[in-house]
Amino acid sequence: MKFEIEKCKxxxxxxxxxxxxRYIGVAVLLLVGGGLSVSHAQQQMAVTKLTPEDYVQxxxxxxxxxxxxxxxxxxxxxxxxxxxxxxxxxxSKHVPETMDIxxxxxxxxxxxxxxxxxxxxxxxxxxxTPEGANGTxxxxxGGGKADADGHFYSSPAFYTDTLVKTTAGWRxxxxxxxxxxxxxxxx
Amino acid sequence: MNLKDGKHQSYAKxxxxxxxxxxxxxxxxxxxxxxxxxxxxxxxxxxxxxDYFExxxxxxxxxxxxxxxxxxxxxxxxxxxxxxxxxxSKQVPEHMDIxxxxxxxxxxxxxxDARMMHILINIxxxxTSEGANGTxxxxxPRKIPSGHYIFSPGFYTDTLVKTSAGWRxxxxxxxxxxSDYDVAAGR
Numbered sequence: 126m127k128f129e130i131e132k133c134k135x136x137x138x139x140x141x142x143x144x145x146x147r148y149i150g151v152a153v154l155l156l157v158g159g160g161l162s163v164s165h166a167q168q169q170m171a172v173t174k175l176t177p178e179d180y181v182q183x184x185x186x187x188x189x190x191x192x193x194x195x196x197x198x199x200x201x202x203x204x205x206x207x208x209x210x211x212x213x214x215x216x217s218k219h220v221p222e223t224m225d226i227x228x229x230x231x232x233x234x235x236x237x238x239x240x241x242x243x244x245x246x247x248x249x250x251x252x253x254t255p256e257g258a259n260g261t262x263x264x265x266x267g268g269g270k271a272d273a274d275g276h277f278y279s280s281p282a283f284y285t286d287t288l289v290k291t292t293a294g295w296r297x298x299x300x301x302x303x304x305x306x307x308x309x310x311x312x
Numbered sequence: 313m314n315l316k317d318g319k320h321q322s323y324a325k326x327x328x329x330x331x332x333x334x335x336x337x338x339x340x341x342x343x344x345x346x347x348x349x350x351x352x353x354x355x356x357x358x359x360x361x362x363d364y365f366e367x368x369x370x371x372x373x374x375x376x377x378x379x380x381x382x383x384x385x386x387x388x389x390x391x392x393x394x395x396x397x398x399x400x401s402k403q404v405p406e407h408m409d410i411x412x413x414x415x416x417x418x419x420x421x422x423x424x425d426a427r428m429m430h431i432l433i434n435i436x437x438x439x440t441s442e443g444a445n446g447t448x449x450x451x452x453p454r455k456i457p458s459g460h461y462i463f464s465p466g467f468y469t470d471t472l473v474k475t476s477a478g479w480r481x482x483x484x485x486x487x488x489x490x491s492d493y494d495v496a497a498g499r
Contacts, residue, residue, distance in 0.1 A: 177364075247432070248372045248376075249368075249372060250369055261376060262372075263375065263424070263431045265451070265453075283425065305455075309426075
């Protein structure tokens with residue numbers, strides 16, 4: 126009986142060693158495969174993908190831009206840009222303006238507690254770039270006074286933006302707006 | 313019992329190194345194939361935040377592609393077997409080749425302008441076993457002789473699927489308030 130047990134031990138031991146090797150082999154293959162997937166995913170995340178948190182922060186940025194502009198809050202509007210950011214529109218004949226000009230003009234609009242009409246931004250489209258993201262959005266620009274019939278007028282517009290992620294969050298690096306149709310006075 | 317009659321030894325017989333490698337490879341392949349099959353068959357019962365943002369971006373990409381006369385980009389928001397229907401087709405589903413041709417015939421622009429804009433808002437997405445159902449409101453600006461813009465309202469109903477390349481429209485249908493066919497059909 127003892128002999129038989131001893132005899133049995135050797136194949137068991139050998140089988141155990143080989144089984145261990147087999148498991149190690151499988152584990153190595155799986156780990157290598159998994160490791161490659163993880164590395165690949167990390168690279169994609171870093172360069173070509175925006176996270177849900179990025180989307181939320183950027184959507185918030187677009188809203189903060191409108192709120193600040195439509196309440197005449199220059200510092201808040203400028204705070205949606207990087208310090209070296211630029212803004213272009215028909216007002217500047219589409220020449221990029223720096224933040225000091227934007228601050229001064231926004232403060233001159235007159236302060237309001239809440240926006241009425243103003244810059245309604247929608248259809249935001251984001252594309253990740255190595256520097257951050259490109260953004261576009263449609264807009265309906267309203268406000269002003271009603272005409273004799275009580276109608277308020279609005280204009281459709283389109284924004285093109287570049288964005289960067291700073292330590293303080295996402296910011297516009299450049300913004301340009303085109304209002305209405307080419308040929309319009311305010312385009 | 314097996315220990316005594318020697319059958320056990322045959323069970324415990326060590327596998328050759330070649331057999332071990334073969335088993336490891338087979339197991340790896342089976343695990344990989346199993347994962348892929350599972351992913352393909354996976355039903356969407358809940359949408360993750362990333363799904364929502366991808367879908368929002370898809371809606372925006374659709375508008376930009378259409379409004380810049382980019383047929384390839386518009387068709388790329390659909391699955392290859394996707395369909396689109398509107399008053400233009402008397403609400404009969406059209407295939408991608410027709411959509412590609414018609415979109416390419418629109419003016420090609422760098423950015424959308426008010427001559428044609430599809431402003432999509434209020435996107436509502438519901439998960440389904442096949443992917444998701446989506447709806448959204450729409451505004452289509454139009455310039456009137458006075459130089460002002462008026463906006464026609466519309467409504468889209470969509471089905472979406474998640475492909476290996478991301479979310480795509482499987483079907484899209486738009487109803488536009490004021491379009492002759494939709495009015496006649498009581499839509």
